[in-house]
Amino acid sequence: MRNQGRTFIPEDFMRVMLLGVGAIGTVIARHLAGHRAIEGVTLCDMDTTRAEKLAGELPAGRTRVEKVDAADPQALARALEGHGLVINAVLPRFNGAICDAALAAGSHYMDLASGEDDLFSRDAAWKKAGRIALNGMGEDPGISNVFARSATDRLDEVDAVRVRDGEYSESEEFPLACLFSTETFIEEAVSPARYYEDGDWKKIPAWSNQEVYPFPEPVGPQTIYNMSHEEVDTLPRRLGKKVRFVDFKLAVPDSMQQHLAFLDRIGMTRRDTVRVRGGQVTPLAVLSAVLPQPADLGGRIQGAAIVLVEVDGTRGGRRMRHVLHAAMTHQEAFRRQKVTATAYLTGTGGAAGAIAIASGRLKLTGVLSPEQLDPEPMLGLLEELGISVERKEKAI
Structure with a gap:
């Protein structure tokens, strides 16, 4: 069922600073550069080669x-001047510094994933400034x-929220390829997982609770595992209704799981520094450097990506299950935006x-998680930007 809800009609126009012009940043820029709510986009990166090429292709x-x-506070402060919003599309470890620079500049802030720095501890300062810091607005977290x-808005009571990410790739060229930030993916995969149940967050070993999940086409059945993820932390706190259980599972093909488990055992996923020939290196950074970069995979892999959320609860005394998902093949994404x-x-x-x-229609301020936004206009925006959202509900 396609979304028929409201969307955001701009009340204002805003110049946006996009920090990080990799594959994801490129998609963001292409959408924003021609949108009626956006005055203009400043493409910012350490290496401007990709940004210069992209700018030549945009209006x-x-x-x-x-x-x-992003690691230079003074450079950030200078670049932020005149921008109403900064989008942080670099590694999550920079979230805190960029968030603080945005607040000091009087700009709004948005990122795509959480890092070690707790942005929600800054909520009072952002509320006082009357600005928005939207934390984790990508695919998952974000769309999820x-x-x-x-x-949950369609249920009286909520029992469980299960987030399922079914992205996968096939390639003879790349025996091991990560579809998003290589360091972030590997760190999530090999670290202990967490889930929420009955008022408490519980830790379990990496690769726990393996199952084959029947994703709809074009993905199909995939082996998934529990992983720690932002939704597990924020949904119990910010969903607006009490929930008993929340977990996140990600698809990891058997061969990739075996590769990653081996690399973890031999220490190549370590994040501390080690001495090599008189220098200092981080094993995970070295591993990430030698693996193919996500921005270089377009057109060179087959497969698909899907974000799917199951929500169980009750409505009018009946047990119900709502399932929403959005999916796309890598081939279709390459056709659209390479x-x-x-x-x-x-x-x-x-x-x-x-x-x-940027539309000026959000009336909330402070540090926000995506589930705090009115979902129907957001679903309308996703449809407008080319993502088909499917929804099913049934009695259980």
Whole structure:
């Protein structure tokens, strides 16, 4: 069922600073550069080669390019001048610094995933400033949170929220390829997982609770495992209704799971520094450097990506299950924007969040999680930006 809900009609126009012009940043930029709510987009990166090429492909006069180091507070402050919103599409470890720089500049802020820095501890400062910091607005987290909120709004009581990510790839060229930030993916995969149940967050070993999940086409059955993820932390706190159980599972093909488990055993996923020939390196950073970069996978892999959320609860005394999903093949994403489906879904979720902020229609302030937004206009935006959302509900 396609979404027929409201969308955001702009009340204002905003210049946006996009920090990070990889595959996901490219998708965000393409969506925003021609949107009626966006005055213009500044493409910022340490290496401006990709940004310069992208700017040449976008509508004339709507973009400019700046070289910016996210680790340099002074450079961030200078680049932020004149921008109403900064989109952080670099590694999550920079979230805190970029968020603080945005607040100091009087700009809104948005990122695609959580890092170690707790942005929600800054909520009071952002509320006082009357600005929005939207944390984790990509595919999952992001679209997944909006799906969860949309489903729970149609239930009287909520029992369980299960987030399922079924992305996969096939390639003879790449025996091991990560579809999003290589460091982030590997770190999530080999770390202990968490889920929420009966008021408590519970930790379990990596690769726990393996099952084959019957994703709808074009994905089909995939082996999935529990992993720690933002939805497990935020949905119990911010969904708006009490929920008994929340978990997240990600599809990892058997061969990839075996590769990652071996690399973890030999220490190649370590995040501390080790001495090599008189220098200091981080094993995970070295591993990430030698693996193919997600931005280079477009057109070179087959497969698909899907984000799916199941929500069980009651309505009018009846047990109900709501399932929302959005899916795309890598081939279709490459046809549209020369990227993978993972990058397309993540970047489109990010663009929807940016447009919601830039439109001036969001009346909330402070540090927000995507499930706190009105879901129906967000679903309308996703449809407008080319993501077909399917919804099913049934009695159970």
